[in-house]
Amino acid sequence: MPSSKNKSALQEKKSDSHSNLSAISAERIKSLRREKKDINELIQGVLKGNKTALSQAITLIESRSKRHTDDIKTVISSCLPHANKSLRIGITGVPGVGKSTFIEQLGLRLTHEGHKVAVLAVDPSSSVSRGSILGDKTRMEKLVQEPNAFIRPTASSESLGGVARKTRESILLCEAAGFDILLVETVGVGQSETTVHSMTDFFLLLKLAGAGDELQGIKRGIIEMADAIIINKSDGENIKPAKRAKVEFTNALHMYPAKQNGWSPKVKLASALNNVGIEKVWTMISKYATIVKSNGFFENKRAYQNQFWLTQTIEDSLKREFYQNETIKAEFPEVLKKIQSQQMSPFEAADYLLKKAKL
Amino acid sequence: MPSSKNKSALQEKKSDSHSNLSAISAERIKSLRREKKDINELIQGVLKGNKTALSQAITLIESRSKRHTDDIKTVISSCLPHANKSLRIGITGVPGVGKSTFIEQLGLRLTHEGHKVAVLAVDPSSSVSRGSILGDKTRMEKLVQEPNAFIRPTASSESLGGVARKTRESILLCEAAGFDILLVETVGVGQSETTVHSMTDFFLLLKLAGAGDELQGIKRGIIEMADAIIINKSDGENIKPAKRAKVEFTNALHMYPAKQNGWSPKVKLASALNNVGIEKVWTMISKYATIVKSNGFFENKRAYQNQFWLTQTIEDSLKREFYQNETIKAEFPEVLKKIQSQQMSPFEAADYLLKKAKL
Known part of the structure; x- marks a missing residue:
């Protein structure tokens, strides 16, 4: 269930009952326990080779909802050794x-x-x-x-x-x-x-x-x-x-x-x-x-691939953060124009933007 | 002349004369003026096609000394339009x-x-x-x-x-x-x-x-x-x-x-x-x-190359900063070991290191 739907259901309940907060908390704790049990069942299902469980587990890791972050971690770290x-x-x-x-x-x-x-x-x-x-x-x-x-x-x-x-x-x-x-x-x-x-x-x-x-x-x-x-x-x-x-x-x-x-x-x-x-x-x-x-190449290649995915993920994240910075987004096209009209070298422009991103 | 040499010469003078600071400052200002004149002469030499000037200008931009940063910028931005x-x-x-x-x-x-x-x-x-x-x-x-x-x-x-x-x-x-x-x-x-x-x-x-x-x-x-x-x-x-x-x-x-x-x-x-x-x-x-x-491909390729060098320089700098972070330097080998022994996925490890770098 996507979290936004879940969230709005909770909010509705809240406004209906005019905030019986402790009841909501109790419900939330129960739901968390249920989820925890569900996750363990899901993991066991995957490890037993159950295709439905595998399918559900993949759907879970495909979820972009922050609510699932911990569950995803649990599933992956439980499956990793196998x-x-x-x-x-x-x-x-x-x-x-x-x-x-x-x-x-x-x-x-x-x-x-x-x-x-x-x-x-x-x-x-x-x-x-x-x-x-x-x-x-x-x-x-x-x-x-x-x-x-x-x-x-x-x-x-x-x-x-x-x-x-x-x-x-x-x-x-x-x-x-x-x-x-x-x-x-x-x-x-x-x-x-x-x-x-x-x-x-x-x-x-x-x-x-x-x-x-x-x-x-x-x-x-x-x-x-x-x-x-x-x-x-x-x-x-x-x-x-x-x-x-x-x-x-x-x-x-x-x-x-x-x-x-x-x-x-x-x-x-x-x-x-x-x-x-x-x-x-x-x-x-x-x-x-x-x-x-x-x-030995099989093992070496897998080790290399692991390291590749580690550094790739890090570097993608660093780049995303830089280019999605509001100042950079605003300045980048201007700077590019200056480079193309030979008012600035690409290196000078890079130094300039890197400084801007840190302000 | 490499800056370290220059610096030690100044330091010797200082200890010899037991700190005639104002004389040193005057000397420094004169030297800066002389350098400014030199830089303009150098640029003019390059633009006239003088090979000795060109050689000196390249030596200047190859300098890793921070003292030369401004001169390098001046030389490059003066040459760029030509x-x-x-x-x-x-x-x-x-x-x-x-x-x-x-x-x-x-x-x-x-x-x-x-x-x-x-x-x-x-x-x-x-x-x-x-x-x-x-x-x-x-x-x-x-x-x-x-x-x-x-x-x-x-x-x-x-x-x-x-x-x-x-x-x-x-x-x-x-x-x-x-x-x-x-x-x-x-x-x-x-x-x-x-x-x-x-x-x-x-x-x-x-x-x-x-x-x-x-x-x-x-x-x-x-x-x-x-x-x-x-x-x-x-x-x-x-x-x-x-x-x-x-x-x-x-x-x-x-x-x-x-x-x-x-x-x-x-x-x-x-x-x-x-x-x-x-x-x-x-x-x-x-x-x-x-x-x-x-x-039109000639112009397009050059424009593309300019953009390539801009983003390349930015991304190299972002990576260098990350991997030279002391915490990352210390943690990276450990994390890599955990990945290779299947205790951590490369993505989990990346998330972990990215968080660490921000602390």
Whole structure:
């Protein structure tokens, strides 16, 4: 229940009964106790792998209400020691590349093998595009019926920073609930690929052959992040161009500096719709996991990611505070004009604004 | 003269003469007047294109002494309206690729055509590597004798942020002194390529064919930044592999998304030592300049870079202040340990430290 609603209910009661304050306090204490019990039940539910509890817990951490701050902390710190045991796979690609079908097939393959699979999404634009990503659950209608699958559509209209935090915390909850494989999907909006890359162990880029796709749609830097490129819809007339694209991408990937983890990114063909190539993709990911777990890179990368999220959160907060300062908001456009008309150097302007923010 | 030296001289005088304070004050006022006159002379010298004045002005802005803060501001704000009229070319490549020879040949080519050419370097490591970059002036012994060439070795042991600021301000001074082509060199240390990329109009990556160079040395993301890749040392037995590398890089570059400026990055062969290919490189850069000046991208990019340096300087300062806070310094390693042992989530830890910094 959102706090504003709760608050107004309390206020109504207050004005109705003409302030029986002690009764209200008693009610509040009871409610707090009930909540505390509820939270503990919720946590137990998550730890037992109950999907309804997991769903409620994610809804809780997605809450922006201050009233939930303590509960959120309790849930996360209780789940944290049970987290971190999954393999986290990031999946990106332009709309139309067949991400949902691919994720469903991979998910089915994994649940049939006995894995518990959770599917999450990072999509800061979903409030605008209305369910462009995972929103339409029917797109994964087989996977959603699997008892060992958990699909969580995203419905946030927040900043990417906010979405990232909540996705990352949702990952922890899913892991605490025993999901051992996490598929984190993103549409390529803004910096969302970088975000998903920073919270996963393996990063998959889905592409289509031909159609000028090499030259558009995929943002700069994404190819370098990929641990594998899957050329999807490699079927029918597409097979020939897909094979050509595979050669081209393989050559292109060789131009990049080697990754630190001893893994050279692979290019694979797949037709998710026909369930072709999915098996090979999973074999590849398993091989990767074996390599990086044995050479220590897996642990190192997670430690690095933790530190990244720590500093990222700190620095985002420092910036937000600075740029939302009323003086800075008022002065910034003026200062920018002075820079562009060569009355001020960017450095001089920075010194000036930094001083202003401290007044 | 460094301020610490100056200060100790004053202190000696004071203890020697047993405090004739008013005499010292008079001396100080005279010295200030002299300095003010000196600064104006210095600025006039720079604006007249006097290389000695330019050199002294750069030494001044490189000073870390607080005593020079006002003078530096005066110099920069006086030069700023006369700056921004050059073409700024960034040049990077691993050590041994032949950057100095390439820059000398390109510089000679340009000065002979009547251009005034300034060569600067970004090398935050120079205090360690001792003159790895431009330090050994004899490496450009022909160019250094050209009246229309100005070569400034870097000698800073500062942070990259500090070096970047000073290089960017040096660019302004060189431009105010009438240098119309700036060659900004960097060895690929840390983030220095990104830094140079952010202060130049055209970014050249020098490479060698074969030798496994494709797979090492060049950091991730650098290839995407390049407006052109020059395969240097394309001579003798190297010609064949160089031609092969040219094809490979051209294909690789086609895999990238198109740049916003309407320019598709080129791959060229050169042998700087034999002065082969330099002419073509310059023709290419001239063509680029014509295109981006006519489609507005040149101005847009500079405006973007100005804003980048403004926000970058602000954010670096905010971060520095946070991480140098004594409480944070003491708590950070502890908090990091708690994150790695899953006692705390990175977000919780960030909230905790942010609160601590405000106490």
